[in-house]
Amino acid sequence: MGTVLVVGGTGPTGPPIVDGLVARGHDVTVFHTGRHEIDGAPDVPHLHGSPFQAEGIADTLGRRTFDTVVATYGRVRLLASHLAGRCGHFVAVGGVPVYAGYVDPSSRFPHGLALPVREDHPLVAPDAPRSAGYDVAPIRRTEDLVFSLAEQGAFGATYLRYPTIYGPRNPYAWEWNVVRRVLDGRRTVVLADGGHGIHTRMAVRNAAEAVLLAVDRPEVASGKAYNVADDSLVTFRQWVQLVAEAAGGELEIRSLPHELPSPGWAMSAFGGREVATCVLDTSTLRRDLGYRDVVGLREGLAETVAWMLANEDLMRRTGTTDPFDYAAEDALLAAYDDALAGLSGVAEPFRTGIGRMKVPQTAKGSR
Structure with missing residues (x-):
């Protein structure tokens, strides 16, 4: 086993990563700002400083060396x-916005992403413009720099592209x-287009497992970027139903058009302006590193909701x-x-004019 620096360590995926590294016998050090210490964290040394500034990184780390670095936080390029x-x-964590068409689906033809999204899907340009209020180009430039340094012999590099965590x-x-x-006793929730879009998600413990597997097998993982995601796929509609169930309630789902500003926009990372469906192909991670979920969707959501209920005051603030x-x-x-009622008459020709195709009823047997 060796020495491992975890940059971050106290966020959502940090504790299970550190726990897993310690269980494997690694000598682990955590580097973060010190603003978010958590109870029950693994008992390992912490270095406090700014992982967001070159000076802060240099002052805190100095000339220290490590067998492995896991960068889940801070400015990865620095x-x-x-x-x-x-x-x-050097194991770095990025995200799916690096794929062209994710944040700005209209920039691709055909619209959006080629599904399922594989690691060789086109990436955003290093100088891509700001889209949906978000700069995606730095994500690409960071990946490029990390792999460029690896090609120069600075270290072996692995990149993990996180979905919605x-x-x-x-x-x-x-x-x-x-x-x-x-x-709040609310009976309804609004979703854009009925919540029929699908976005790959990942429980924090599953994300940590992917990181740990990359650390375990540097000879395989070095030089590669991996999609990471849960086995399970659910629509936004199904996700809402499962989360409400875990919270002890049930919500009637109301649908509004995606183009109409509504609370449905708040259900996604980029205010509903990103692609409606993003399904990641994780076959490379499974084949190379033997990845399998360590927690199922329902269990992962139940853990999430239980934490929110236990920290309701914090969540409300x-x-x-x-x-x-x-x-x-x-x-x-x-x-x-009211608007739908007013449109009903205009839509009538389509209600009555679109019939069923005359096809052989193979399920019943042809006549």
Whole structure:
């Protein structure tokens, strides 16, 4: 076993990563700002400083060397540059916005992503413009730099592309949009286009497992980027139903068109402007590293919701992008229902004019 530096370590995936490394017999050190110490964290040395600035990284790490570095936090480009020649294996965490068409689906033809999304799917350009209020180009430039340093012999490099993550302490707590409605006694929730889109998700313990497997097998993982994701796929609609169930409630799902601003936009990372469906192909991770889920979808969501219920005061203070303006929701739904009623007559030719195709009824046997 060897020495491992974990940059981060106290966020959603950090504790299970550190736990797994310690269980494997590694000598683990955690480097983070020190602002978010958590109870019950593994008893390993912590280095406090800024992993977001070159000076802070240099001051904190100095000339220390490590067998492995796991960068889940901070400015990965700065970390990789400082640790070049000072570690054997650099494992970095990125995300699916690096794929062209994810954040700006209209930039691709045909629209959006080629499904399932494999690791060789086109990436955003290193100088891609800001889209959906988000800069995606730095994600590409970071990957490029890490692999460039690896090609120069600075270290072996592995990149893990995270999807939407869920679990305790997740700063992007999408499930709270559902849980709070249950707690507030709300009976409905609005989803864009009925919530029929699918976005690959991953429980924090499963994400940690993928990282640990990459650390376990540097001879296989070095030089590669991997998609990581849960086995299970659910639509936004199914996700809402499962989260509400875990919170002890049930919500009627109301559908509004994706183009109409609504609380449904708050259910996704980029305000509903990203691609409607993103399914990651994880076959390379499974084949190379033997990845399998360590926690199922229902169990992972139950852990997430239980943590939110235990930390309700914190969740209500920090909030999400959802304004939880129930009066405005009701007014919007009422106006939409009125508009649908007004459109009913215009739509009548399609209600009566579109019939069934005359095809052999093979399921019943042809006549």
